[in-house]
Amino acid sequence: MKQNVIDIAYVVSAILFIYGLKRLQSPATARKGNQLAAIGMFVAVVATLFLQEIMTPVVMIIGVVIGSGIGVYLAKRVEMTGMPELVAAFNGFGGIASALVAGAEVARLMAPNAAYTGGALFDGFAAVTISLSLVIGMITFTGSFIAFGKLSGRISGNPISFPGMRLFTILFLAGTIGAVVWMVMNAGMFPGVGNEPVVQAAIAIAVAGAVLGVLLVIPIGGADMPVVVALLNSYSGIAAAATGFVLDNTALIVSGALVGASGLILTNIMCVAMNRSLLNVLIGGFGGDSGGGPAGAVSSEGKTVNSTTPDDVAILLSYASKVIFVPGYGMAVAQAQHAVRELADELAKKDVEVKFAVHPVAGRMPGHMNVLLAEANVPYDMLFEMDEINGEFETADVAVVIGANDVVNPAARHDKSSPIYGMPILNADQAGTSIVLKRSMRPGYAGIDNELFYNSNNQMLFGDAKDSISSIVNEIKQL
Amino acid sequence: MLENLIVFILASIIGSEVISKVPQTLHTPLMSGSNAVSGITMVGALVVAGMVADQWAMILGVVALVVATINVVGGFLVTDRMLQMFKRKE
Incomplete structure (x- = not known):
């Protein structure tokens, strides 16, 4: 009877998750959607806590209280610019939780007293699902924290590799599969034989997964992080679903599948937006932090760029009838989003039509620019x-490119030798005038020169984006 | 077991259908919100740590419970913080 109530509660929470995610289809209903999903989680947890026969409810409640405290602290404290690394860290927590539950299940099934195991047997199927849960959980854990390190600048955003790394990774992968086979082979024999081989295999699988997570993420450059974060998001869901198979628990399977699907869709969107295959991203070595190659590495071949001043830009913008802003990672680095919003407001006062064009891979995670501009109070219907x-x-009379680079490089359209050839770009070069705000002529993460800069109707405004935009705003106010 | 597989496949299909319609502007909240959903592992942690008296199962389960709770509570809260910033033009 109690089990039936729990099952019904799980169905209710699954329905709430699905409708919650559905409401994320529009910014107007999204907040309600997130709350629905949170209620779904509450239902599942409360049903488990009070209906499942839990021997030590006090310990469990203390655990929940501690976890909630840390979660609240992290969620309240984070700055919007720190969002990519926080999302990565939360992913990592999800991954390790799945691996730990699988580990606990091994301990339970291996317990010497049959009363502990509830008669459950450690069969081949259990061995496979536990292995998957351990491996994917640990990869998600260490991979996410490497991504966290790269996104927060604690680890270099440049691709890191060493000679023979790829071979090393393949060997580790083979070793992991070997450990899984080892566990499966020993599983059927239990009970009756010593349980050491199964425990050893579980530990080996967990360690191998942890090393693999590191090896898979360190060779990937900072600018490819949107793909990595989305993919790890998917892994965290798949790990939860695998744990659901281990425990024969519908709530975990359904939620894990939803998240796994979500992460995969985002990963795919990111790859398409860069015109690269997932494999190509994962092999890594492409690009580092903004700035890419060393300054001056690319010869400008005698081409000249026009540079301009905030005063001139102010005049140009205030007499325009339509202006499109193109924000990129540089806007986030310079924390220029509030200044940009002010500029947009000033222009609107002068009856200039202002729009924002957001490339799918702008920034360090999917939708990064949109969150920053929302924080600066730019209404979402101005973002396209x-x-x-x-x-x-x-x-448009003017396109203002703020800290974006490769996503506006016309070479992607026609230069077959360019590494970004075929990547869909924003047509900033087609505006009457394009203005590029940039610190210097250093190339973007792809390490290549940007043709846009040398166009006759393009003007460079060198300097810190935030300072430049603030000067433009002051100038416009005086006009 | 086949039942579980069917549930998994159906949920994946529903997930794909629902999520492919989420606009780019909400991709970050989608990630952090769905990430919070993947913290459902806390239910698994409760089950596994609560059911048995085995010491190791208990220790691993409680640690799992704490980290999964961080994931759930932190994830939903931070998503809410982000979503309340998304506003229409007045």
Whole structure:
């Protein structure tokens, strides 16, 4: 009877998760959606806590209270610019939790007293699901924390590798599979034989997964992090689902599948937006932090760029009828989003039509720019996706590129030798005038020169984006 | 076991259908919110740590419970913080 109530509670929470995610289809309903999902989680947890026969409810409640305290602290404290690394860290927590539950299940099934195991047997199927849960959970854990390190600048954003690394990774992968086979082979024999081989195999699998997570993420450059974060997001879901198979628990399977699907879709969107295959991203070695190669590594071949001043830009913008802003990672680094919003407000006062064009991979995680601009109070209906706005650049008087680079490089359209050839770009070059705010002429993460900079209708505004925009705003106010 | 596999496949299909319609502007909240959902592992941790008196199962389970709770509570809260910033033009 109690089990039936628990099962019904799990179905209710699954329904709430699905409807919650569905409401994320529009910014107007999204907040409600997130709350629905949270209620779903509450239902599942409360049903388990009070209906499942838990021997030590006090310990469990203390655990929940401690975890909640830390979660609240982290969620309240984070700055919006720190969001990519926080999401990565939370992913990591999800991964390790799944691996730990699988480990606990091994301990339970291996317990010397049959009363502990509830008669459950450690069969081949259990061995496979436990292995999957351990491996994926540990990869998610260490991979996410490497991503966390790269995103927060604690580890270099440049691809890190050493000679023979790929071979090393393949060997580790083979070793992991070997450990899984070892566990499965020993599983069937239990009970009756010593349990050491199974425990040793479990530990070996967990360690191998942890090393693999590190090996898989360190060779990937900072600018490819949107793909990595989305993929790890998917892993955390798959790990939870695998744990659901281990425990024969529907709530975990359904939620894990939802998250796994979500992460995979985002990963795919990111890859398409860079015109690269997932394998190509994962092999890594492509690009580092903003700035890419060393300054001056790319010869400008005698081409000249026009540079401009905030005063001139102020005049140009205030007499324009339509302006499109193109934000990129550089805007986040310079923390220029509030200044940009102010500029947009000033222009709106002068009846200039202002729009924002956001490339899918701008920033360090999917939707990064949108969150920063929302924080700066830019209404979301001023933000447009690439396909919606690309046709409008032709009719815009000015395109202002703030800290974006490769996503506006026209070479992606026609230069077959370019590493970014084929990547869909924003047509900033088609605007009457394009203004690029940049610290210097250093190339973007792809390490290549940007043709846009040398166009005759392009002007460079060198300097810190936030300072430059603030000067433009002051100038416009005086006009 | 087949039942579980069917549930997994159906949930994946529903997830794909629902999530592929989420606009780019909400991709970050989608990630952090779905990440919080993956903290459902806390239910697993409760089950495994609560059911048995085995010491190791208990220790691993309680640690899992704490980290999964961080994931759940932190994830939903931070998503809420982000989503309340998304506003329409007045």
